[in-house]
Amino acid sequence: xxxxxxxxxEEAAERRELEAAGWEPVVGREGKTVxxxxxxxxxxxxxxxxxxxxxxxxxxxxxxxxGGV
Numbered sequence: 647x648x649x650x651x652x653x654x655x656e657e658a659a660e661r662r663e664l665e666a667a668g669w670e671p672v673v674g675r676e677g678k679t680v681x682x683x684x685x686x687x688x689x690x691x692x693x694x695x696x697x698x699x700x701x702x703x704x705x706x707x708x709x710x711x712x713g714g715v
Contacts (some may be wrong), residue, residue, distance in 0.1 A: 669701045681707045 661671070668684035681695035682688070690698065 657692065662690055663701060664692070664695055669695055669699070 664681055665671075669682070670682040671679050672689060673684050674680055680689045680691055683690065683695070683698070
């Protein structure tokens with residue numbers, strides 16, 4: 647299979663993954679798409695956004711300390 651075609655399929659799958667996680671695509675001045683984080687509102691390139699989503703999905707670290715104070 648053509649590497650360019652494979653990358654196109656990968657990018658489409660990443661886009662669906664980001665949209666499913668609540669991220670919003672934003673088209674920049676140069677026509678490139680960046681992604682707005684639903685939690686912070688910060689903008690990230692697609693590769694970074696995907697890494698953030700995947701790390702968040704795979705982590706088993708609690709968001710708040712256990713044992714409550």
